[in-house]
Amino acid sequence: MSxxxxxxxxxxxxxxxxxxxALADRFGLEEEPQLVRDALAGEDDxxxxxxxxxxxxxxxxxxxxxxxxxxxxxxxxREEP
Numbered sequence: 001m002s003x004x005x006x007x008x009x010x011x012x013x014x015x016x017x018x019x020x021x022a023l024a025d026r027f028g029l030e031e032e033p034q035l036v037r038d039a040l041a042g043e044d045d046x047x048x049x050x051x052x053x054x055x056x057x058x059x060x061x062x063x064x065x066x067x068x069x070x071x072x073x074x075x076x077x078r079e080e081p
Contacts, residue, residue, distance in 0.1 A: 004060050006067050008053040010076040013037070016051035019074055023055065026070065031056055 010016040013035075020033040036052040053071075055062065068078040 001013070003027065004057045004065065006055040006057055006062060007079045008055070008067060008076055009038070009079055010051045010053060010071065010073040010074055012049075013051050015076060016053050017076040019053050019071065019076065023053070027062060027066075 016035050022032055023029055034054040038050045038052050071077050
């Protein structure tokens with residue numbers, strides 16, 4: 001069993017929370033996505049933080065292109081972990 005992860009980068013916490021909730025509905029996730037605050041290098045201001053939504057996909061059933069398009073609905077994108 002491999003440890004496949006997808007990382008979606010969102011502009012703010014609200015978007016990340018909405019994406020995490022919508023992911024379960026749209027993709028039928030078995031496990032709750034993990035939200036991680038990612039302060040930009042050299043930035044102390046909380047307003048400059050991005051939020052990451054980390055998904056485990058051990059069965060490798062999620063399509064990276066679909067996730068990229070999905071994150072884009074919230075002005076986000078998918079990053080290679």
